[in-house]
Amino acid sequence: MTPVSIEISAQDGKARTGVLHTRRGSIETPAFMPVGTAGSVKGMLPEEVAGLGARIILANTYHLHVRPGEELVREMGGIHAFSGWSGPILTDSGGYQVFSLAELRTIDDDGVTFRDHIEGSRRRLTPEASIGIQETLGSDIMMALDDCTGAPGDETLAAQAMQRTKAWLPRNLAARKDQGAALFGIVQGGLFDDLREESLEATRAHPFDGIALGGVSVGEKREEMRRIITTWGPRLPWERPRYLMGIGKPEDLIESIAAGFDIFDCVLPTRHGRTAQLFTSRGMINMRNAVYRDRKGPIDERCACPVCRKFSCAYLRHLYQSKEMLGPRLGTIHNLWFYLELMRGAREAIRRGSFASYRQAFLQRLGEEAGA
Amino acid sequence: MTPVSIEISAQDGKARTGVLHTRRGSIETPAFMPVGTAGSVKGMLPEEVAGLGARIILANTYHLHVRPGEELVREMGGIHAFSGWSGPILTDSGGYQVFSLAELRTIDDDGVTFRDHIEGSRRRLTPEASIGIQETLGSDIMMALDDCTGAPGDETLAAQAMQRTKAWLPRNLAARKDQGAALFGIVQGGLFDDLREESLEATRAHPFDGIALGGVSVGEKREEMRRIITTWGPRLPWERPRYLMGIGKPEDLIESIAAGFDIFDCVLPTRHGRTAQLFTSRGMINMRNAVYRDRKGPIDERCACPVCRKFSCAYLRHLYQSKEMLGPRLGTIHNLWFYLELMRGAREAIRRGSFASYRQAFLQRLGEEAGA
Numbered sequence: 001m002t003p004v005s006i007e008i009s010a011q012d013g014k015a016r017t018g019v020l021h022t023r024r025g026s027i028e029t030p031a032f033m034p035v036g037t038a039g040s041v042k043g044m045l046p047e048e049v050a051g052l053g054a055r056i057i058l059a060n061t062y063h064l065h066v067r068p069g070e071e072l073v074r075e076m077g078g079i080h081a082f083s084g085w086s087g088p089i090l091t092d093s094g095g096y097q098v099f100s101l102a103e104l105r106t107i108d109d110d111g112v113t114f115r116d117h118i119e120g121s122r123r124r125l126t127p128e129a130s131i132g133i134q135e136t137l138g139s140d141i142m143m144a145l146d147d148c149t150g151a152p153g154d155e156t157l158a159a160q161a162m163q164r165t166k167a168w169l170p171r172n173l174a175a176r177k178d179q180g181a182a183l184f185g186i187v188q189g190g191l192f193d194d195l196r197e198e199s200l201e202a203t204r205a206h207p208f209d210g211i212a213l214g215g216v217s218v219g220e221k222r223e224e225m226r227r228i229i230t231t232w233g234p235r236l237p238w239e240r241p242r243y244l245m246g247i248g249k250p251e252d253l254i255e256s257i258a259a260g261f262d263i264f265d266c267v268l269p270t271r272h273g274r275t276a277q278l279f280t281s282r283g284m285i286n287m288r289n290a291v292y293r294d295r296k297g298p299i300d301e302r303c304a305c306p307v308c309r310k311f312s313c314a315y316l317r318h319l320y321q322s323k324e325m326l327g328p329r330l331g332t333i334h335n336l337w338f339y340l341e342l343m344r345g346a347r348e349a350i351r352r353g354s355f356a357s358y359r360q361a362f363l364q365r366l367g368e369e370a371g372a
Numbered sequence: 373m374t375p376v377s378i379e380i381s382a383q384d385g386k387a388r389t390g391v392l393h394t395r396r397g398s399i400e401t402p403a404f405m406p407v408g409t410a411g412s413v414k415g416m417l418p419e420e421v422a423g424l425g426a427r428i429i430l431a432n433t434y435h436l437h438v439r440p441g442e443e444l445v446r447e448m449g450g451i452h453a454f455s456g457w458s459g460p461i462l463t464d465s466g467g468y469q470v471f472s473l474a475e476l477r478t479i480d481d482d483g484v485t486f487r488d489h490i491e492g493s494r495r496r497l498t499p500e501a502s503i504g505i506q507e508t509l510g511s512d513i514m515m516a517l518d519d520c521t522g523a524p525g526d527e528t529l530a531a532q533a534m535q536r537t538k539a540w541l542p543r544n545l546a547a548r549k550d551q552g553a554a555l556f557g558i559v560q561g562g563l564f565d566d567l568r569e570e571s572l573e574a575t576r577a578h579p580f581d582g583i584a585l586g587g588v589s590v591g592e593k594r595e596e597m598r599r600i601i602t603t604w605g606p607r608l609p610w611e612r613p614r615y616l617m618g619i620g621k622p623e624d625l626i627e628s629i630a631a632g633f634d635i636f637d638c639v640l641p642t643r644h645g646r647t648a649q650l651f652t653s654r655g656m657i658n659m660r661n662a663v664y665r666d667r668k669g670p671i672d673e674r675c676a677c678p679v680c681r682k683f684s685c686a687y688l689r690h691l692y693q694s695k696e697m698l699g700p701r702l703g704t705i706h707n708l709w710f711y712l713e714l715m716r717g718a719r720e721a722i723r724r725g726s727f728a729s730y731r732q733a734f735l736q737r738l739g740e741e742a743g744a
Contacts, residue, residue, distance in 0.1 A: 039690065043415075043697035068665070068690045075666055076686050084682050274697075293440070294447055310456050314448050318411065318440045325415035325646075328697065 003182035004141060004209050006241045006262060010351045014234045014260040017350040020056075020241055022140050023180050024080070024088040027055040029241070029262040030346050032253070032339045033090060035270060038063045039073075039083040041336075042270050043329045046085040052305075052333065053340040056088045056141075058265045061133050062097030065123075066116040070136040078138030090265070091139035093130045093186075096246075099148045107149060109164065127168045131175035131183070141182040143212065144172035151190070152220040158190030161215075166202045173206055182209035184243060187232065190215060191224050196232055210241035213261070217247050226255060233259025250279060250342055251368050254359050257346045269339045273331030276320040279338040281365045287331065292317040305337035375554035376513060376581050378613045378634060382723045386606045386632040389722040392428075392613055394460040394512050395552050396452070399427040401613070401634040402718050404625070404711045405462060407642060410435045411445075411455045413708075414642050415701045418457040424677075424705065425712040428460045428513075430637045433505050434469030437495075438488040442508040450510030462637070463511035465502045465558075468618075471520045479521060481536065499540045503547035503555070513554040515584065516544035522562050524592040530562030533587075538574045545578055554581035556615060559604065562587055563596050568604055582613035585633070589619050598627060605631030622651055622714055623740050626731050629718045641711045645703030648692040651710040653737045659703065664689040677709035 006029065008018035020027045034041045034049055036057045041049050049057060059079060064070060076082040079089055095112070098105055102114035102123075111126030130145040147164040151157050165188045176183055185208035189195030203211055213232055217225055229244065233256060236242040244261040247253065253264055269279065276287040280300035285292075287299070295313035307316075307330045319327030342362070349358035363369060378401065380390035392399045406413045406421055408429045413421050421429060431451060436442060448454040451461055467484070470477055474486035474495075483498030502517040517540055522533030537560045548555050557580035561567030575583055585608065588600050601616065605628065608614040616633040619625065625636055641651065648659040652672035657664075659671070670680035671688065679688075679702045691699030714734070721730035735741060 038694045038696055039687070040696050040698040043701060045698070045701075063694075067694055068686070072666060072686065072690075076668060076684060082684070082687050082690075084687075294444060296448060312448060312454070314440070314444065315411070315454050315456075318444075318454075322410045322435075322439055324410055324412050325697065325700065326412040326417070329415060329417075329701075 002209055003180050004241060012350040012353050012355040013258060015258050015346070015350050015355045016260055016262070017347045020262065022088040022182065024086065024140050025055065027088065028347055030257045030343050031056060031263050032343045033058045033263060033265040034336055035265055035267045036083065036085070038067065039079065042274065043332055046083065048333070050087065052336050053344065054336070056090060057085055058090045058092065059137070060097060061091045061094035061130065061137065062101065064137055065094060065133050066118050070133045074136045074138070080138060088140040090141040091134045091137060091143065093143040093145040094125055094133065095130070095145050096148050098125055107147065109167065127171035128175040131172055135178045135181060139181055141184060141210070144169060144183060144185045144208070146186045146188055146214055148215060152215060152218055153191055155192055158192055158195055162188045162195045162199050166199060169202060169206050173208070184208055184210040184212050186212045186214040186245070188215045191220060191228065193231065200232070200235060204237050208240070210243055211236045212243040212245050214245045216244065229256050230259050233261050250338070251363060251366055253342060254346070254362050258355070258359055269335035270332050273335040274328035276327065276331060278331055279335050283366050287313065287316050288320050299334055303334070303338065305334050307334040374581055375552055376613060384722040384725050384727040385630060387630050387718070387722050387727045388632055388634070389719045392634065394554065396458065396460040396512050397427065399460065400719055402629045402715050403428060403635050404715045405430045405635060405637040406708055407637055407639045408455065408457070410439065411451065414646065415704055418455065420705070421457070422459065424708050425716065426708070428462060429457055430462045430464065431509070432469060433463045433466035433502065433509065434473065436509055437466060437505050438490050442505045446508045446510070452510060460512040462513040463506045463509060463515065465515040465517040466497055466505065467502070467517050468520050470497055479519065481539065499543035500547040503544055507550045507553060511553055513556060513582070516541060516555060516557045516580070518558040518560055518586055520587060522560065522587065524562040524587060524590055527564055530564055530567055534560045534567045534571050538571060541574060541578050545580070556580055556582040556584050558584045558586040558617070560587045563592060563600065565603065572604070572607060576609050580612070582615055583608045584615040584617050586617050588616065601628050602631050605633050622710070623735060623738055625714060626718070626734050630727070630731055641707035642704050645707040646700035648699065648703060650703055651707050655738050659685065659688050660692050671706055675706070675710065677706050679706040
C-alpha cells in the first residue's frame with residue numbers, strides 16, 4: 001500500500017485522465033489545487049471551495065510554520081480540523097517561500113538559515129525540518145525540500161541547485177515518519193536538458209509517491225517555460241502522479257495537460273480575483289475598466305459560475321471601485337470556477353478522445369495557437 | 373392601501389411583536405436590518421444574509437448617490453437587481469452621512485450643500501432631492517430628510533434642528549412619486565422632552581407610513597440615550613411601524629424592544645465583525661486577544677451560528693492575526709447571527725408573554741440589570 005496512487009483511465013495524445021487516490025478521498029485528474037496559503041483559500045469557506053469543484057487544496061508550510069506555528073495546528077487537531085477542510089491537503093516544502101519572502105537567507109549543504117518576514121526570527125529549514133513540519137501539520141501529500149536558488153538560465157547556478165536538490169532527496173524520504181502521508185520528489189535543472197535529465201533520473205530512482213516538475217515559471221521566457229513543460233511532462237514516470245508546480249495561466253494549464261501532467265496549483269485565480277483581474281473564455285479582463293461601468297451582462301457569457309449566474313459587470317465594478325470586500329470574494333469565486341471548469345472540460349475531452357479539439361477551441365477563443 | 377402596514381399579533385409589557393408587510397414581502401418584528409452601505413452587506417452574499425435570518429436590509433443613500441450614482445443603479449434595474457437582494461430595502465435619507473462624512477457642508481432652510489468625501493464634488497441635498505434619489509434607487513421604505521446637526525445636549529441647536537426637520541416634513545411627503553414605496557418621518561429634539569413632544573406631534577400629524585426616532589446615540593451619555601428610548605418608544609403611534617435608528621449594542625436593543633420599537637439597524641455587528649470584536653452571550657470579546665491562541669471551543673458555547681458550529685477560536689484568531697479575509701467574513705457572520713438571534717428570541721418571548729424573563733436572563737448573562 002502506498003499513501004497515494006494514480007489510476008489512469010484514459011489517454012489522449014500525451015494527455016491523461018484518471019483518479020488520484022489519497023487517504024482523504026479520491027480526486028479526478030487533471031486536477032487544480034486552489035492555494036490556501038495560511039490555512040484558508042483567501043476569503044472562502046471550505047464548503048464553498050468544495051462547491052466550486054475543488055477536491056484538494058494546497059497549504060504553504062512556510063506561512064503556517066511562521067504563523068500560527070505547526071505545533072499549534074497539531075494541538076488543534078491538525079490542519080484539516082483547524083481549517084475545516086476535510087479533503088486532501090498538499091503542503092509544499094517551505095523552500096520556495098524561504099527563497100522568495102524570507103530575509104538574510106544563507107544556504108549550505110545541510111539546509112537554509114533565514115529570518116522570517118513576519119517576526120524576523122532566525123529559523124532553519126532542512127529536509128528533516130521541512131518533513132517534520134509538514135507531518136506535524138497533518139499533510140496528506142508532502143513535498144521534498146529542494147534548492148530553488150538557481151536562476152533558470154544560469155547553468156552554474158542551476159547545476160548547483162540541482163545537485164543540492166539531488167543530495168537532499170534521500171534525506172527527505174528518511175525523515176518521513178507518517179507512512180500514510182505521500183511524499184513527492186521535485187525535478188530541478190533550470191532550462192538545461194542535461195541537468196533536468198540527471199535530476200529526473202535521480203528522483204525517479206527513489207520511492208517517491210509522485211514526481212513534481214519545479215523551477216518553472218520563475219523568471220524564464222514563456223517559450224522556454226513551455227519547452228520545459230512540453231519536454232519533461234511526458235518523461236515523468238507514467239505510473240506515478242505528475243505535479244506541475246505553480247503553473248499558471250489558463251493557456252499554460254491547457255498546454256501542461258497536453259504534456260501529461262495530472263495536478264496543478266497556482267495563486268493566479270485567487271490573487272487576480274482580489275485585484276479585479278478576471279479570467280474569461282476570451283482572455284483576462286480588468287473589471288475596474290470604465291467599459292464595465294454600465295455593463296448589464298455577466299463577466300463571461302460562457303460561464304455558469306455562481307457569480308456570472310447572478311451579478312452584472314456593473315455591480316462587480318462598483319464593488320471593486322468602492323473597495324467592498326464582496327468584490328475580491330466574487331472575483332475569487334469566478335476565477336476559481338474558471339480554473340476548475342477548465343479541468344472538468346479537459347478530463348471530459350480526454351475521456352472522449354477529443355482533447356485536441358478542446359485544446360484548440362480553448363486556445364482559439366483566447367486568440368492563441370496550440371503548441372506542438 | 374398603504375405601502376407598508378404593521379400587524380401586531382402580541383404585546384408583552386410595552387414590547388410588541390407582529391408582521392411588517394411591504395411590497396417585497398413580510399417581516400416578523402422586532403426585526404434587525406443589516407447595513408448594506410454601498411449595495412452590499414460587507415463581504416456577504418445576499419443569500420447568506422438571508423440565510424442568517426435577515427429579511428430586510430438597509431442601504432445608504434449618500435454612499436450610493438456618490439458612487440455609483442442612483443442613475444446607474446436605475447439603469448441596472450434598481451438596487452434589488454443590482455445588488456441581488458430581492459427582499460425589502462430601507463434607505464436612509466442621506467442626511468446623516470452628509471453631516472458625518474461630507475466636507476464643507478452648509479445648511480440652510482431649503483437644504484444642505486456639501487462636497488462628497490470621495491470626489492469632492494459640490495452637491496446639494498434637499499427633501500425633494502433625497503426622495504428623488506431614494507425613488508431612483510428603488511427603495512421600499514424611504515426616510516424623510518431631517519436636520520441632524522443638533523448636538524443632543526444643546527437646547528438651542530437641538531431646537532433649531534428640530535424646527536427645520538419639522539418644516540421639511542411636508543416637503544418630503546410632497547416629493548414622493550412612487551406610491552408603492554413607504555416613507556417614514558423622523559422625530560428629532562435631542563435630549564429635550566418638549567422638543568421631542570413637538571417633533572412627535574408634527575410628525576404623527578402627517579401621513580407617514582412609519583415613525584422613526586432619530587438623533588439617538590449621537591454622543592449623549594448612555595443613561596440619556598436610554599431615557600430617550602424608554603420615554604419615546606411607547607409614545608410613537610401604535611398603529612404605525614416604529615423604527616429606532618442606528619441603535620446599538622445588544623443590551624440597548626433589548627431595552628429598545630422593551631420600549632416597543634419594531635425595527636432596528638446598526639453597523640456594529642458588521643463593523644465589529646471585521647475588526648475581531650465579537651458578540652457573545654457574556655459580552656463582547658476581542659478575538660485577537662492572546663487568550664484565544666489555543667482555544668479549541670467556539671466563539672460562544674451558546675451560539676448555533678455557522679461559524680460557532682464549525683470553527684475554533686484558535687482558527688479565528690489566526691485568521692485575524694494573519695489578516696486573512698476569511699476572518700472579517702466569519703466575524704460578520706457570527707455577529708449578524710447574534711443580532712438576528714436576539715430578535716428571534718425576543719419575538720418568541722413576546723408571543724409567549726415571557727419577554728420580561730427573556731430580557732432579564734439576557735442582561736444577567738451580560739452582567740447588566742434591566743431598566744425600569
